[in-house]
Amino acid sequence: MNHEVFKDLVPSYMENLTSEETNRQMEKHMEQCVDCQEYVKEMQEDFLIERTNEQKDQKRNIDYFKKIRSKNRRKIFTVAGSLLGLFLIISIGYYFLFVHMWIADENNVQTTVQKQNNIATLNFKSKKDNRYLLAMEQQENQDYTDLIIIYENWNIFADKNWNIHSELAIAQQGGTDITYTFLDENTLLLPNGKEKKLTDEDKITIQYKDSTEEIRLKDLYRAGSNH
Incomplete structure (x- = not known):
């Protein structure tokens, strides 16, 4: 090669x-x-x-x-x-800001009782402009609402696209109401239509953040415009 x-x-x-x-x-x-x-x-x-x-x-x-x-x-x-x-x-x-609610401080709540005929209305309104209240009713030991828990939330951004509770916040601007219907001073008309004879032991407990308040139903019937 x-x-x-x-x-x-x-x-x-x-x-x-x-x-x-x-x-x-x-x-x-x-x-x-x-x-x-x-x-x-x-x-x-x-x-x-x-x-x-x-x-x-x-x-x-x-x-x-x-x-x-x-x-x-x-x-x-x-x-x-x-x-x-x-x-x-x-x-x-x-x-x-928009979802979480907390139990309100009693010092931030203005409570009034309004009476019309035999209907007594408990009204709870926030003392702060940027908040609103919601009263949760519970029947603990009675056939009527005997426990009211007052919750609080921020009242900002009225646009419901931002605040899912905006409509509720607007509706609660005047406060949140709980009503009781009486037949007379000693008789409460229950939600089921039955009558309940009242004693001095029949009370409503209002629960706040660090305190509670008790109101006898008979006193609620006798209440004036302010509480």
């Missing part, structure tokens, strides 16, 4: 691109030519160095992209964490 032809085939030979017949001829030629053996050896060393450098470059590029991906991942987590934190702050703030 001609030396120049041999040298031209060496790169393909090292990359296993030559045919089996060509490989046999080249190996036979190398057995007879020391210079060609050295040439192949040098080419193999250069090829190995080149491949090693390529692998280093590839590893360097891979490491670089890993670092970029890691930084991007951290940025994504940071942004996501910030958005989540902001969402939680807004959600908690919205809950406490």
Whole structure:
């Protein structure tokens, strides 16, 4: 085999691109030519160095992209964490401003009793302009409402798109009412239409944040316009 032809085939030979017949001829030629053996050896060393450098470059590029991906991942987590934190702050703030109600302080409540014919109305109104009250009725031990819990909430943002209780807040601007219907001083008309004879033990308990108030039903019947 001609030396120049041999040298031209060496790169393909090292990359296993030559045919089996060509490989046999080249190996036979190398057995007879020391210079060609050295040439192949040098080419193999250069090829190995080149491949090693390529692998280093590839590893360097891979490491670089890993670092970029890691930084991007951290940025994504940071942004996501910030958005989540902001969402939680807004959600908690919205809950406490518009959803959450708490038992009112007695000092913030103006209570009046209005009497018309035999109907007595307990009215609870907030003394603060930016709040409204809601009276929750419960029948604890009697057939009538004997426990009233006074709740309070913020009265801001009348737009119902912001405040889910806006309509309730508007309706309660004049206060929240609980009514009792009497037949006479000693007789209460129950919600089911039955009559209840009253004693001095028949009372209403009004629960505030740190205190309670008791009103006898007979006293409620006798009450004037203020309480």
